[in-house]
Amino acid sequence: MKPLPELDTAERWRLLLGEAGAANLGAGAGAGPAMDRALAWLYGRDDAAQNPANPSDTLDRHGGSEASQLSVPEWINRIHELFPKETIERLERDAIERYGIDEVVTNLEVLERATPNPALLQAVMRTKHLMNPQVLAMARKLVEKVVRELIEKLAKQVQRAFSGTRKPQQLSLRGAANQFAARQTLTRNLRHYDVRSSRLVIQRPLFHVNTRRVLEPWQVFLLVDQSGSMLGSVIHSAVTAACLWGLPGVKTHLIAFDTDVVDLSETIADPVEVLMGVQLGGGTFIGKAVGYAAERIVAPRRAIVVIVSDFYEGMSEHVLLAHVRALVAQGSTVLGLAALDERADPVFDRELAGKLVEAGAHVGAMTPGQLAAWLAEKLK
Template sequence: MSTPHAGAGAGAPAPTDEGLERWRLILGQAAERCTGPLGPQAAARDAALEWLYGRDTDLEQRGERRATPAGRTGGDGPSQITAVDWLDDIYRLFPKETIERLERDAVEQYEIHEIVTDPDVLARVEPNPTLLRAVLRTKHLMNPQVLGMARRIVEAVVRDLLERLRPEVRRAFTGSRSRRPSRLPLARDFDFQGTIRANLAHYQPEQRRVLIERPRFHSRTRKHLEQWQLILLVDQSGSMVNSVIHSAVTAACLWSLPGLRTHLVAFDTEVVDLTSDVTDPVELLMGVQLGGGTNIARAADYAAGLVDNPRRSIVAIVSDFYEGGDPYRLVRTVRALVEQGATVLGLAALDEEADPVYDRDLAGRLAEAGAHVGAMTPGQLAEFVAEKVGR
């Protein structure tokens, strides 16, 4: 590895190599003998990273303890840099994607609650999903003034989710494909045969291919809808916070759609029917209490009591399936619903990643009882419901 070389003029400072600085930031002070010292901006980045990741107790054991940044004294006392100072620094020093990662690690890995409970911090942060999750987890620590400021984060992120998810959810209910052409270019409505016919004039026999200049798409016609029920049962344990957020937004998107009556029920060891607040997902989320135990069986029994016509009902259990109640009772309830003709979904995740961590044993038993088990994005759930409702 090369080292910085001297400048042309006598006494000129060594030029900074951005690649070497990047490695120095990654590897810590021990690499400085190979990379050379950091420039002023990289040193400021190093200090911001140290404020956060210097809390990792494994660093010393691995021999990777970072150097103490200039201007800071040693010892076991708390850092003189506040969360407000740190946020100001990272917003000045890092790109947006890195800032969101740093904020996520601060609130989720190191549980630095000041990020969302300090009024000065809340006045500076840009709303994003990481901070929304943090607000929902820590709002019980907030006084009314701070809670009012935190609500700004909830409103902004929920508004963004609604704007992105509502068209996708509603589009699933616009009906089946027809033979009429559409100007809306959706991959699922691509008209292969019509596209080939419309572009045959551009066939290249030597290369045996058709150049597509005018793709064709089917339009969709509204289906005749009979009344169905969708009952969303949402586990509000702390690990399911992403699914809680997306369930609230999805329920708001589905509310008042023709042919569908939507219920939203949250549960831990108790069951709370939130259907009356579905049209205001911000208020709904501000009222959710994350944490506590999990009694899925009790929630499933409550859902069974809501069902009017099993053959026109979808019960979606959104949970990681780590049951703190009676798993045998849960399986019996699910089997009874399926035998009566209801559609039961076991969703280990309902969010935009659909990447779940869940109890596979209990999920497998629910699948054997007749439930459809997996993970879905809100759009996939909407398409599943639309297909059922439109039959």
Template sequence: MTTDPTLQRWRLLLGSAGAACLGGQPMDPDTAARDAALDWLYGRDEDLRHRGVRADGPREGGHGPSALTTVDWLDDIAELFPKETVERLHRDAVEKYQIHDVVTDPAVLERIEPNPALLRAVLQTKHLMNPQVLRQARRIVEAVVRQLVDKLSTEVRAAFAGTRTRRPSRLRQARNFDMTRTMRANLGRYQPDTGKIVIETPYFFTRTRRHLQPWQVIMLVDQSGSMVDSVIHSAVTAACLWGLPGVRTHLVAFDTSVVDLTADVDDPVELLMKVQLGGGTDIGRATAYGAGLVDAPRRAIVVLISDFYEGGDPGLLVRTVAGLVEQGTKVLCLAALDSQANPSYDRGLAQRLADVGAHVGAMTPGQLADFVAEHIGR
């Protein structure tokens, strides 16, 4: 007798505590293998055991945590689960259960498929790696950063491509399609029986390229452990802004100390390999350093990326930001800079910064590029 696939999925979700939902029937071999792989990772959660959610013995798959090596487990999940699930399992293994050999074991690094979760893991554990392992881990950093740069560079190019005008263009590009004029000009070709308009002559906008005067973009990035996504995307964003006409980009990382990484901004891989995550936070000190980099106050944008949990003097931070705003510098305070822009920050201090004139919020890297393009194009 074959167990209902829906019940088997519920069994995977609930773990051994949900064995009753199968009505005494066994799991099929694939489901049992998935159950064993999940148990290898989540079965070590002592909180479940203390609450009686998980029995003390291994689950029905027959593989307790000691039966699989990390290499075996990685091979198994790559075959048993879709890519999105594999990335989540990688992330939980390193971040939740501190299984560092996912990214520090040479045998694992040789076969593992790079993904953003592993990039975060490498940056958080690279201080544990010997030089040989670090060279292998760099492959993960390079692969994921290349994907991020390819994606974001398209958004940056679009942001800086120029604004559309109402003047017609002979250059026919989909992004410049003039829908309103095209529909109006072809209304006479409306077909009532199909409800469609036959377009004989499409029309397109032209774009005027912004005349760019030199601007500075100074990115100050909190490198405390909770800001790993922000560090990654800041490095990629700075690399994409680097070399744009009329833009001079600086990248500064900080915790209780300040490190100017501008010399490596054109190589985000090298930059990320130099970042040291963790430690305290002195945002005021970093902002004062950034203020000292400003050459032309009214042609500068200071982007402060932090959770705003200040370990230094909040008053210094607020006064420095107020001074920047008063001299005409644009100050953008971002609570998050990952691709989902999920903010977690000290709202009280962020409000004080907003009160003195800073722009405060959360943006994806693409939205940050739009913000920069909008201001330097004025």
């Protein structure tokens, strides 16, 4: 799990005092201003209640350069990036119980009016454990809409990348009209060209056979870190797996992990079910997940193991490196993805990533479309 921002003593006092401490402590730097703005968005409502004449002043404490008017989904996503789990739980509870900010997690009417988008999808996944059954059912419909749009966008890229390879074309004297080999037929019948009539007599038409695009059977394992910092990667991994599922010659496995390993391969065709069942948070045992996949490889030289993680390993890194070396030695391909969202913003433990490369793995940051192209190239 990605380390949270570290604050020095002055920054901690700056968050505690807010606007009152700005004169002596300054505006802060690093993650401090963003944390201050997220706290002010919520707790500044107390000041707004005490200053009804101009509530906007109290809600804008100038803790950072970004806009102060966050939407509820944006605020939820922001606090999950900035604060530890215990603090997040307290902030969410205060937002709902103390300030009645229930637009996403409890208010069915507001949720029905919400515009489906990736930010809302992430907010729903982070707060679905707070929803009552009726709201959860509505949230699921929003998730379905966003996932459908993501799949429609990625499916074309996957189909194009996985068009397969053609076997060497063979010719036959028989075939359907759509298999007619025009160039080969003309070449083979040139000797029958009638100069006086300027006509080419086709005595032996030729047709293509065995032109069906084929792929050798492969196994693709998507191992997805489901710690809170990897939410974007979890979403796009589920969508990518759904697009890969059912491709001829490719058996896709979707495996989520934190300190435990959960095999989601049985529900891979339903990414909504996958996402609504994911439990975010917890530690990160990458080596355990890689070992789980290694035990399920049938043909080592036709197996690709994709590790989607920020590579902040919670168990001994020697276990992970040993598994990777063994996979590479037996001819399997190992790819480490530092990010798997549309921005492909790589935030990861570069030291461990470097060791993985030394062990024989490929490590990089790819969007889902780039991953599909990379996999297709390997499978060819």
